[in-house]
Amino acid sequence: MNLAEQLKDRLPYPFETIAVAVTFSPRYKAVIREAARLSRLHRAKLILIHVGELTEAQTAKLESCVETCHIKKKYYQIIDIAGAVVPTILQVCKENIVDLLVLGALKKETVLQHYVGTIARKISRKAKCSILLIPDPKKRPLTFDKVVVSAIDSAKTPLTLATAVYVANMEDAQELFIVNEEYIPMFQSAYADCTTDEEIESKKADYMSECKRKVVEVLNEIPGASSISTKQRVIFGKPGHSIQVFAKSKQPDLLLVNSPKKSLGILDRLFPHDLEYLLEDLPCNLLIVHSRGF
Amino acid sequence: MVKLGHHDMIVFLLGLGSILIIARLFAELFKQFKLPSVLGEIVAGVILGPSVLGFFWPESFEYLFPFIAHPEFTSTIPVQYAMDAMINISVIMLLFVAGMEVQLPLVIEQGKVALSTTFFSMLIPIAVGYLGVQLVPDLFMVTNRDVAIVGFFIGVVLSITALPVIARILMDMKLFKTRIGMTIIASAMLIDLLGWLIFSVILSVIEQGEEQTSLTYTMTAILVFGVFMLTIGSRLIDKSLPWVQTKFSWPGGVLALSFGLCFLGAAFTESIGIHSILGAFIVGIAFGDSANLRDRTREIIHQFVTNVFAPIFFVSIGLYVNFVDNFNFPLIAVLLILAYSSKILGAHVGARIGGLNKVDSWAVGVAMNTHGVLEIILGSLAMAAGLINEEVFVAIVVLVVVSIITSAPMLKRIVNK
Numbered sequence: 001m002n003l004a005e006q007l008k009d010r011l012p013y014p015f016e017t018i019a020v021a022v023t024f025s026p027r028y029k030a031v032i033r034e035a036a037r038l039s040r041l042h043r044a045k046l047i048l049i050h051v052g053e054l055t056e057a058q059t060a061k062l063e064s065c066v067e068t069c070h071i072k073k074k075y076y077q078i079i080d081i082a083g084a085v086v087p088t089i090l091q092v093c094k095e096n097i098v099d100l101l102v103l104g105a106l107k108k109e110t111v112l113q114h115y116v117g118t119i120a121r122k123i124s125r126k127a128k129c130s131i132l133l134i135p136d137p138k139k140r141p142l143t144f145d146k147v148v149v150s151a152i153d154s155a156k157t158p159l160t161l162a163t164a165v166y167v168a169n170m171e172d173a174q175e176l177f178i179v180n181e182e183y184i185p186m187f188q189s190a191y192a193d194c195t196t197d198e199e200i201e202s203k204k205a206d207y208m209s210e211c212k213r214k215v216v217e218v219l220n221e222i223p224g225a226s227s228i229s230t231k232q233r234v235i236f237g238k239p240g241h242s243i244q245v246f247a248k249s250k251q252p253d254l255l256l257v258n259s260p261k262k263s264l265g266i267l268d269r270l271f272p273h274d275l276e277y278l279l280e281d282l283p284c285n286l287l288i289v290h291s292r293g294f
Numbered sequence: 295m296v297k298l299g300h301h302d303m304i305v306f307l308l309g310l311g312s313i314l315i316i317a318r319l320f321a322e323l324f325k326q327f328k329l330p331s332v333l334g335e336i337v338a339g340v341i342l343g344p345s346v347l348g349f350f351w352p353e354s355f356e357y358l359f360p361f362i363a364h365p366e367f368t369s370t371i372p373v374q375y376a377m378d379a380m381i382n383i384s385v386i387m388l389l390f391v392a393g394m395e396v397q398l399p400l401v402i403e404q405g406k407v408a409l410s411t412t413f414f415s416m417l418i419p420i421a422v423g424y425l426g427v428q429l430v431p432d433l434f435m436v437t438n439r440d441v442a443i444v445g446f447f448i449g450v451v452l453s454i455t456a457l458p459v460i461a462r463i464l465m466d467m468k469l470f471k472t473r474i475g476m477t478i479i480a481s482a483m484l485i486d487l488l489g490w491l492i493f494s495v496i497l498s499v500i501e502q503g504e505e506q507t508s509l510t511y512t513m514t515a516i517l518v519f520g521v522f523m524l525t526i527g528s529r530l531i532d533k534s535l536p537w538v539q540t541k542f543s544w545p546g547g548v549l550a551l552s553f554g555l556c557f558l559g560a561a562f563t564e565s566i567g568i569h570s571i572l573g574a575f576i577v578g579i580a581f582g583d584s585a586n587l588r589d590r591t592r593e594i595i596h597q598f599v600t601n602v603f604a605p606i607f608f609v610s611i612g613l614y615v616n617f618v619d620n621f622n623f624p625l626i627a628v629l630l631i632l633a634y635s636s637k638i639l640g641a642h643v644g645a646r647i648g649g650l651n652k653v654d655s656w657a658v659g660v661a662m663n664t665h666g667v668l669e670i671i672l673g674s675l676a677m678a679a680g681l682i683n684e685e686v687f688v689a690i691v692v693l694v695v696v697s698i699i700t701s702a703p704m705l706k707r708i709v710n711k
Contacts, residue, residue: 153471184470186395186461186479203465241585261403270525271399277585 010292012130012159013099013166019047020102021089021123022062029065030137031104036069037141038102038132039076041170046076047096051088054080086122093129100130100287107135108281121279125264130163130290135282144168144253144285148177150243151215152274156258160289161215162222164256167287169224177250178219180211180234181242208234240274247283255283259290302372309359309377310606313613316342317605330459332667333695335605339612349618362613381610382570384603385671389490389571390556391599392668393578394592395457396483398524400476407473407648408480411641415662416453416485418640419633423449426632433625435683447496447676451690452633453640454489455482456666456698463661463702467709474654477645478661486668487579491520493672494563494572500679501567508567515566520576523559528580531555535586545594552581552595569675604667611674611691620684621692629689630696637663657708664701665694 020035022028032048039046048062059078066076079096081088093101105120106113113121124131149164151157161178168176184207211234219225235242240257247255260268260275269276278286298306320338321331340346348355348363356363361370361377401408427434427445436444460478464470470479498512538547556574563573581587642659650658673690676682682690 184465186458186470187465236589238585267402268399271402271583272585273399273403 012163012289012292015042015044015099015130017047017096017098018042018044018100018102019049019093019096019098021104021119022048022050024058024061025104027104027137030139030141031102031134032062032065033069033139034134034137034141035102036066036071038100039071040069044099046071047092047098048076048078049089049092050078050080051085052080052082054078085119086126089123090126090128093127098129100132101127102132102134104137105133105135105282109279124275124279124288125260125268127259127288128290129292130259131286131288133279133282133286133288135285142253143173144171145174146177146250146252147171147173147175147254147256148179148243148247148250148252149256150181150239150258151178151218152181152239152258153211153214154258156261156289156291158218158221159291160256160258161218163287163289165219165222165225165228167254167256168228171254173228173253176228176230177252178215178230178232179243179246180208180215180232181239182207182211182234182236183239183242184236204236238274238277240272240277244277244281244283252284254285254287256287256289259288298372298376302376305360305370306373306376309361309373310380312342312358313338313609314602314605317609318601321605330666330698331600332604332608332670333698335608336612336670336691336695338605339609340617341612342609343613343616345612345615345617345619348616359613377610380606384607385675386556386560386570386574387553387599387603388607388667388671390553390574390578390581391596392457392486393575393580394582394595396486396579397583398483398579399583401480401484404476404480407477407645407650408484410648411477411481411644411658411662412484412488414644414647415455415481415637415641415659416488418643419452419636420446420449422632422636423447423452426628430628433622433628434686440681443496443499444681447493447672447681448629448632448686450489450492450496451665451669451672451693452636453485454665454669454672455485455637455662456664456668456694457482457486459666459698460661460664460701463664463705466702467706469709473650474657474661477648477650478658481641481644481658481662487575489668489672490572490575491516493675494568496681497569497675497679498567500681512567516563516568516572519559519562519566519573523576523580524583527577528583531580532584532586535584539586539588539591545591548587548591549595549598555581571671571675607674608667608670611670615677615684615687617688617691620688622685622689625685626689626692629693633665633693633697634663653708657705660704660708661701663697665697667694669694 103120317335317338320334324334361373424445464475469475559573559577560570564570638659641662645655645658673687677687
């Protein structure tokens with residue numbers, strides 16, 4: 001079977017193969033430990049990707065780091081490969097059908113970094129698999145107790161919601177917030193000149209209940225959704241920005257969002273795409289769910 | 295310093311007060327019939343102006359608006375200046391608010407279908423408008439020298455879609471978030487931007503005539519200004535807004551910043567030979583694009599402009615133009631035929647090429663043929679620049695009214711099929 005056939009009809013979950021991009025930065029051990037925790041939790045194969053040839057000493061360091069996380073040698077693999085960093089990592093993920101790529105990332109980008117692009121962000125903009133960005137990796141990783149998922153009005157959202165339910169169940173999360181990000185840029189101008197405040201509020205309330213109803217319909221179709229404590233919120237504002245503000249105030253352990261429809265370019269940074277607001281300043285661990293073969 | 299005299303102040307304030315109160319009454323009346331308040335405001339102007347009040351009760355008209363009834367009297371000149379300044383400020387603010395509705399990321403997200411719909415729903419109406427004026431120049435009362443430019447202008451008027459009007463129709467019909475809805479909104483936004491750019495170039499050409507160097511300088515300057523404001527400028531505004539909204543008194547701080555930037559942008563474009571409205575419009579886009587602009591702030595700016603400044607402009611249309619004398623039925627009929635055929639067909643073709651199915655493409659075509667406030671502003675500015683006469687302007691206003699009344703029922707008919 002070729003790659004396309006293997007990916008056809010494949011859901012974004014379960015995470016059977018988890019990869020982690022490795023550099024020997026001061027935080028590399030913490031990033032590997034985060035990936036190893038997920039690998040154990042999901043019983044997934046772990047792939048450590050290093051771009052550039054590893055010395056024996058470096059390989060030993062990586063092996064020792066993984067093994068301290070109680071992962072046996074047969075359950076992980078180290079791939080060192082030469083090439084340009086971003087395309088090489090993406091290629092390895094593609095060839096190994098990686099379900100989740102874990103990356104350590106800066107919490108905030110400077111203006112220059114935002115436009116030039118750091119490695120983690122560049123991968124997030126182009127990846128064809130789900131990406132987990134960890135701005136603050138812990139030496140003793142914690143479970144994701146509080147999970148937030150963005151339920152923006154998009155064809156990709158049902159799969160992202162299903163992934164959120166899957167992750168929340170696997171993590172035994174205490175709370176799953178399902179947040180409808182609603183953006184109606186013309187609302188004020190459409191209704192401002194000829195309706196009273198009460199009418200506008202009533203229209204907004206109708207709109208919010210309609211949004212919640214749609215999400216409940218989707219949730220009812222997702223297996224395992226009833227076994228977790230879910231809370232629904234409807235927030236108004238620019239998608240990406242409004243969920244970032246929400247996440248900053250709620251401080252969840254994990255935020256899940258849809259992957260972009262296409263690879264993001266410089267135009268999407270000049271006229272910001274939803275995801276760019278999150279990439280510019282990560283409010284917490286961010287899981288960008290790629291809808292794979294769908 | 296030249297000041298308005300005691301009597302001038304009374305005349306000015308009397309006129310302004312009457313305009314605002316009568317406009318509100320008519321706006322509320324039109325609301326009862328589910329029509330946009332702007333139509334009520336235009337009708338208020340027609341009733342207060344030479345068409346009705348000036349015709350049936352000329353003494354009352356002269357008492358309320360002596361500066362309109364007798365513009366030739368030197369004693370009315372200071373009030374004429376004051377009123378002209380008020381109307382200009384109103385138009386600048388209206389364009390600023392119109393710019394705030396344009397969301398370029400939304401246009402980019404819609405991609406091919408929005409671009410294709412925009413392209414054809416501008417190209418075909420502009421071509422039809424241009425050819426229409428070439429074929430019947432007498433009907434549009436243009437001299438041979440102006441035929442091309444008037445044709446181009448009429449084409450631009452036919453190509454523009456009224457964003458707030460169609461947004462409301464789509465929201466009421468629960469179509470706003472659908473693919474049809476997003477295509478219409480994204481295309482209408484892009485058309486707004488391109489339409490104003492083209493119109494500003496037309497005005498610039500009229501004012502600068504054959505001066506090629508000056509025109510090249512103007513075009514380069516506006517391009518640099520536009521690119522700067524829509525990229526770096528909008529990011530700077532976005533970054534400064536959280537600080538302004540928390541450190542300054544609210545909403546005073548952000549209102550001062552927004553209108554201050556609006557007037558500076560308007561002053562800049564005016565100084566480079568492009569009408570001030572384009573500067574206000576571009577600053578509006580940069581400002582409205584900010585994710586940090588609170589919904590409440592947006593609402594306050596909108597309320598302030600639509601309820602105080604917009605009525606001054608829309609009532610003034612009826613005050614200065616005699617709608618009865620300038621009602622030219624053949625011209626109106628031709629304009630309506632050109633508008634309906636070209637815009638519906640153009641948007642339909644664009645949406646179809648962009649990937650929508652046949653029914654959805656007709657829905658996009660019909661919805662895009664909704665004209666509104668911006669066409670009236672375009673018309674009044676063109677009339678002030680001497681590009682069109684009052685009869686053509688009245689025909690544009692009638693086109694706007696008819697399209698607003700007909701677009702919702704037509705769209706419902708197609709969608710319910």
